[in-house]
Amino acid sequence: MGLLYGCALHGAIDTLLAVPDVIPIAHSTAGCSYYRAKRRGAGAAIPATNTQERHIIFGGASRLREELRNAAQIVNGQLYAVVSGCSAEIVGDDMDAMVREFTGSGKDAVYISAPGIRGDASAGYEIAVKSLLGETWEEPRRDGKLVNVWGIIPWTHCGWLAELYALSDYFAKIGYRVNTLFGPEASLDNWRRVSSAAINLALTRHGLPAARYVAERVGGEAVSPGLFPLGAQGEFALASILGADTAAAEASRRKLDWQFAQSARFYYERVAQRTFSVVSDAARALAKAVFLTEELGLAPQSVVITDASEGEALPELAEFAAEHGARRGRPVRLLFSDTESEIACFLAEHGGEITVSDVETSAPVLTQSSFGAAGAERLMEEVFAQAAALPSNLLVRRDEN
Amino acid sequence: MSNKPLKIAIYGKGGIGKSTTTSNISAALAEQGARVIQIGCDPKADSTGTLRHGEYLPTVLDSIYDSSDVRLEDISTRGFGGVLCIEAGGPVPGVGCAGRGISAAVELLQELNVFEEFAPDYILFDVLGDVVCGGFAVPIREGITDCVYVITSSDFMAVYAANNLFRAISKYAPSGGARLGGLIANSLIAPYSKLIVDDFAAKTGSSVAGYVPRHSIVAQSELYGKTVIEANPRSPQAQIYRDLANTIAANTDFAIPSPLGAAALKDWARGWGDQIYKYENNLVTEYEAI
């Protein structure tokens, strides 16, 4: 993960902000906390210590003490989470002591060490999740139908909230309940129920550490669908992991087939065999590429991964690119980048006829879930809209390059 | 005196005698009419104590903490012979970042134009023992000082620290950092101490600027809150400091030292261990021990 999502500090703050009972307080320089507010447009302003030179030289603990006191007066929360940036960690401020002192005044607080030097936003997500678990852990009361969903990092994907809601709805349909840990309905009470959930689902690779951590502590198993559950196929995959009823997935499959059949004329005229590019994080990019190739019969041209560096092992993605590259006799190009200009340059050279991208542009996105049948419908719609602007397959002999 | 000051950094293992020696050098130079600034770059802020009879002096960093508008008068005082005494200061032990403090203090002094306005002939930086992080290397980085003197005794840990300092010097010197003026051998007692320091200098391509014996007059002067130069100006020890000061003032031969590698340093020490054993047991004479 790169600049687009910030560093561990931002991943941690994003994660905490998605739990309404929790008030994150950044113990960092102004830029570290400003960065987050800025990239959200309006964004949420969070309390921050705004560390200055003298707090580095003489230590910033007393500044933190002051900010904790101020924050407690201004914003009401059940848990105040002090998240430390690089400066405080390098200097070695005793944040534990400040938090303990504050807790002594009757408020709950926790110190979360998430300096940017510890890694990217996904590292911050993992750190924050484990800290929250440490604060809320309770003796498990086994609930066989309760599911913890991990790996959707709040705000690092514009469809994160829509996806969590869509997942909740789907699990309800197949007789399970999602333990709501992020978003407006999340609460610390739900976090206290984490240990009771029988299932820890890692939806993306970013959720694996958390899922395994919980599963190990309660003696359960972390499960993962492998491919991000896009389309009816994804719904089947989740149902089969749980050994749940597949009726809902079958209904989704019928609906998608129906939708496709309704668009058949348009499909053959404008869509079939087009080349495409995908721009998304690794999990969703691969799921979309697979869907567009296998279900919609398009030809993969290139994939842009926004949340991984070139060195990171993503075997499924590499396999997909190799297989389809070989099949088409030309490579499926991969780019690992979250820099807009770099992506634009790459697409200018290697972009397909159709480009599906879910990188948030200037306007906030509210409904962009990639999960399940609805995710597939949205994807098809996006492809259809772009294809409509392309010349008809029937009228023009396409240049087979 | 030329109008460009000679800027000298003094480094060495903790407690080796940096502040004592630096203050005596400053006093000796001032005694001859030179304009001298001594800057203690140590959170302990005890570098210039014997130049100003231990009187209270707010540190540069104290003033950074208290206000943004700092004036030179607030953070300096004139000591023996008119030496301008400045202490960088720093956090209380165990909190904050003293290294950042040193760089911030040096930066502030530059902003205040101290080095131009006071028109010194010599500026001496007395820097905390081990260069534990980048902040403590600031005085030997690009342009702040011209040369470094490293104080050592013949004790292995002092030599070890000197060797580490050589590593820092040889790292920064090629890109415009300060070069080595030489070693200063301090607190010599045993007859072979001088030989050990000489040999280390020879092995690392450096030289020894002066030899200061261990003498109770140093401690006695310190108890009066004075340098040896001030408290006991006619003592042989005072003359030794004057000679050292003159050597440093005249020296223009600055070098980039070649520190010993870990294994070579160990072998070197072991070799001396054997020699001293023989010497202490009257197996060889002093000079055969080389």
Ligand SMILES: Nc1ncnc2c1ncn2[C@@H]1O[C@H](COP(=O)(O)OP(=O)(O)OP(=O)(O)O)[C@@H](O)[C@H]1O
């Ligand atoms: N040549 C000497 N003879 C006798 N005593 C000495 C001699 N040199 C230094 N001392 C004494 O050794 C003690 C430590 O010296 P000093 O404070 O100058 O060391 P330092 O290197 O500045 O220490 P620090 O690293 O703590 O700043 C002092 O009490 C000083 O009087």
Ligand SMILES: [Mg+2]
């Ligand atoms: Mg000292």
